[in-house]
Each structure stands twice: as C-alpha cells, then as structure tokens.
Amino acid sequence: MRDILCISRHSPQSGLLAKEALDTVLAGATFDQSISLLLMDEGVWQACAPLGTELSAFKDLSKNLNVLALYGVDTIYIHANSLKARGLNAHELSSGNTTLLDQADTQALMRDHQHIFSF
Amino acid sequence: MKFTLVILGAPYSSAASFSAWRFCRAALENNQQITRLFFYADGVHNTTALAAPPQDEIDLPAQWSTLIREHNLDAVVCIAAALRRGVLDEAERDRYRKQAANLGAEFSLSGLGQLIEATAHSDRTITFGH
Numbered sequence: 001m002r003d004i005l006c007i008s009r010h011s012p013q014s015g016l017l018a019k020e021a022l023d024t025v026l027a028g029a030t031f032d033q034s035i036s037l038l039l040m041d042e043g044v045w046q047a048c049a050p051l052g053t054e055l056s057a058f059k060d061l062s063k064n065l066n067v068l069a070l071y072g073v074d075t076i077y078i079h080a081n082s083l084k085a086r087g088l089n090a091h092e093l094s095s096g097n098t099t100l101l102d103q104a105d106t107q108a109l110m111r112d113h114q115h116i117f118s119f
Numbered sequence: 120m121k122f123t124l125v126i127l128g129a130p131y132s133s134a135a136s137f138s139a140w141r142f143c144r145a146a147l148e149n150n151q152q153i154t155r156l157f158f159y160a161d162g163v164h165n166t167t168a169l170a171a172p173p174q175d176e177i178d179l180p181a182q183w184s185t186l187i188r189e190h191n192l193d194a195v196v197c198i199a200a201a202l203r204r205g206v207l208d209e210a211e212r213d214r215y216r217k218q219a220a221n222l223g224a225e226f227s228l229s230g231l232g233q234l235i236e237a238t239a240h241s242d243r244t245i246t247f248g249h
C-alpha cells in the first residue's frame with residue numbers, strides 16, 4: 001500500500017488550490033513518501049495545454065506537472081470520466097506520463113493508498 | 120485513533136472551517152487524538168488575530184484559538200500560503216518590512232513538511248475543503 005494519494009479537483013484558472021495541491025505532492029516526494037496525484041473533475045484541465053497565461057492571474061502549471069517525474073512521481077493519474085464529461089480526450093493532454101483510469105481503476109487507486117488529501 | 124486535520128477553507132467562505140472545528144471538538148470529546156491541525160490554502164485566514172465579526176455571529180478564528188489553547192493542540196499554518204494571503208507573525212513582519220503582524224498566538228508558521236510528517240504519524244488525515 002502506498003502512503004498518500006493527492007486528489008486535485010480544481011482547474012488551474014480557478015484559484016491557487018491546484019498549485020497548492022501540486023506543492024503538497026512535491027513536499028511529500030521530498031520527504032520520501034510514496035505519493036500519487038490524481039486529477040479529477042475540473043482538475044483535469046491542469047494536464048491540458050494552457051489557454052494563455054496572459055489571460056490568467058495564475059501561473060501555467062503544466063510545466064510543473066512534468067517536473068514530478070524528477071521527484072519520483074512517475075505517472076499522473078487522470079480520471080477518464082472527468083475528461084469525457086468536458087469533451088476532452090487523451091490527445092489533448094499536454095503533460096507526459098499520464099495514466100487514464102476508469103471508475104473501477106480510480107476506486108482501486110484510492111484503496112491502494114493509506115491517506116487521501118482532497119484538494 | 121490519531122487524526123491530522125487539514126483546513127483549506129476560509130472561515131466564512133464555505134462550511135469547511137466550521138465542519139473541521141466541530142469534528143475536532145467531537146474527536147477530543149470522544150478521547151481521540153489530534154496529531155496536528157494544518158491550515159493551508161485559504162484556510163490560513165482562520166488564523167488571523169484581527170477578525171472582528173459582529174457579536175451575534177460565530178467568531179471562527181477565536182473559536183479555533185480557544186479550542187487549541189484548551190487542549191494544547193499543535194496548530195501549524197503553511198508559511199507560503201500565509202505570506203501570500205497577508206497572514207504574518209512578527210518575524211515575517213520584520214523580514215518583509217510590513218506594518219503589522221496578525222497571526223494568532225496559538226498558531227505557528229511552518230512548511231508543508233509538517234503536514235507530511237503529521238500524516239505519517241496519524242491513522243487518518245482528513246481534509247476540509249470545498
């Protein structure tokens with residue numbers, strides 16, 4: 001069983017919570033915890049190409065997601081139903097190293113972690 | 120059971136803070152342990168000493184302070200989240216040359232490592248957000 005699953009459910013344009021969730025993943029990895037990131041609901045926008053940061057008060061997070069691999073977070077889990085509900089598909093994901101999960105796989109991922117942080 | 124509570128909601132923007140406060144109180148009344156309270160994201164607004172709501176409304180920052188003081192709880196505020204939202208202790212006030220400090224005396228500023236460490240020593244970590 002892995003230590004922490006961080007579920008990030010907010011878009012990068014909606015506020016700072018997406019960035020603060022990502023910072024938590026980096027902190028966990030820095031402190032040698034086995035930590036995973038699941039993008040769900042509006043959070044799936046984090047893995048898509050940015051719309052243009054000049055229109056947003058918040059920084060582009062997609063580059064930060066690609067840094068996760070350097071911290072031992074090898075894959076970013078994406079809730080496939082959340083993508084579908086927003087008319088998105090896997091080809092529109094700009095971040096590498098993503099794994100799409102159906103409903104059953106998402107439930108299994110949650111069961112496989114001792115703690116869940118929900119952002 | 121040992122709990123770490125993560126408070127992500129500002130006091131009057133969602134039910135998160137009040138729900139967390141009620142959970143914390145109920146856990147303590149039932150002889151459960153609170154390993155640490157961690158105030159993060161907009162939840163840092165619960166830790167200001169300067170909130171002055173009307174007398175007929177709940178004063179959540181004061182309620183948190185009282186609960187922490189009465190039970191000698193460990194209450195940590197993420198320093199990066201606090202600084203960007205204007206919640207400063209006296210050391211940060213001096214460092215950034217601001218005019219005032221507003222962090223309540225019951226709270227301490229520290230890093231995200233405190234959340235990770237507390238989680239590693241808890242049976243459950245519960246996030247109260249929106």
